[in-house]
Amino acid sequence: MNEVLNQLLNRRTVRSFDKRDISEEDFKSIKKAIMRAPTGGNMTFYSVINVKDQLKKDELAILCDNQPMIATAPLVLVFLADMQKWMDYIKYCKSDEKSGIPFRKPGVGDFHLAMQDAVIAAQSGVVAADSLGIGSCYIGDIIENYEKIQKLLNLPPQAAPACMLIMGYNKSNAKVNLLDRCSEDLVFMDDEYKSFTKDELDEGWEKPLERLQKANRLPYEGATLADSFYTRKYSTEFMKEMNRSVEVFLDRWKR
Numbered sequence: 001m002n003e004v005l006n007q008l009l010n011r012r013t014v015r016s017f018d019k020r021d022i023s024e025e026d027f028k029s030i031k032k033a034i035m036r037a038p039t040g041g042n043m044t045f046y047s048v049i050n051v052k053d054q055l056k057k058d059e060l061a062i063l064c065d066n067q068p069m070i071a072t073a074p075l076v077l078v079f080l081a082d083m084q085k086w087m088d089y090i091k092y093c094k095s096d097e098k099s100g101i102p103f104r105k106p107g108v109g110d111f112h113l114a115m116q117d118a119v120i121a122a123q124s125g126v127v128a129a130d131s132l133g134i135g136s137c138y139i140g141d142i143i144e145n146y147e148k149i150q151k152l153l154n155l156p157p158q159a160a161p162a163c164m165l166i167m168g169y170n171k172s173n174a175k176v177n178l179l180d181r182c183s184e185d186l187v188f189m190d191d192e193y194k195s196f197t198k199d200e201l202d203e204g205w206e207k208p209l210e211r212l213q214k215a216n217r218l219p220y221e222g223a224t225l226a227d228s229f230y231t232r233k234y235s236t237e238f239m240k241e242m243n244r245s246v247e248v249f250l251d252r253w254k255r
């Protein structure tokens with residue numbers, strides 16, 4: 001197996017870091033890798049806020065569903081789907097007047113494209129960091145509490161939170177314990193979408209279910225992975241809040 005594959009197949013999320021700051025040199029390499037990520041039409045529809053202010057990190061730890069590791073992580077990067085820079089640039093240049101093409105507000109297609117850009121860039125950062133012995137964890141809860149996050153980071157309407165990464169050097173005794181995924185059969189489809197029977201879904205999710213069974217982390221005796229997901233994730237307050245918050249920032253984006 002080559003080195004890149006070996007690294008990709010052994011990456012796992014890290015939530016507890018060595019206290020050391022990320023070196024200037026390593027941060028430069030991570031930034032370069034982020035900038036080399038594919039981007040729609042080479043337009044770089046994203047921005048990355050490096051949250052250095054400890055008070056802001058503390059606040060983010062609370063706003064992102066109370067995850068204290070955010071406050072202590074050496075590096076906290078918020079990735080934004082960002083059309084604001086383009087909107088500003090078009091305005092400065094009066095590109096609509098000059099071209100005779102009436103200005104249109106950014107829509108959900110622009111939003112989706114910029115989101116893709118931001119997340120792809122973040123993942124390049126994850127891979128680069130991993131290669132330098134720097135562990136990382138995505139924080140999906142950055143899409144909650146939009147109004148407060150917007151104020152905290154001074155976000156204009158067309159710069160919306162896509163994802164957040166916390167990073168730090170791996171502790172030397174960090175164990176690599178990979179989490180099983182569902183089976184490949186549930187993921188890879190030929191030529192068209194394939195729906196699955198309950199038995200196929202049970203079988204496909206067998207390994208992750210076993211882990212929860214062993215760790216005694218199922219919501220009740222005999223629960224399937226669907227029961228666990230439904231109870232522990234899908235129906236939770238944080239998922240309700242994510243849905244509410246995204247509606248708000250999508251609405252603001254289109255205004």
Ligand SMILES: Cc1cc2nc3c(=O)[nH]c(=O)nc-3n(C[C@H](O)[C@H](O)[C@H](O)COP(=O)(O)O)c2cc1C
Nearest residue numbers: 011012013014015067137138139140141163178179
């Ligand atoms: C979109 C997204 C959001 C996530 N949000 C969080 C989070 O808020 N807190 C956390 O501890 N881990 C979070 N994670 C990490 C996942 O829990 C982790 O990737 C998953 O359990 C699989 O583990 P692995 O990355 O070690 O294989 C997130 C991952 C992704 C891709």
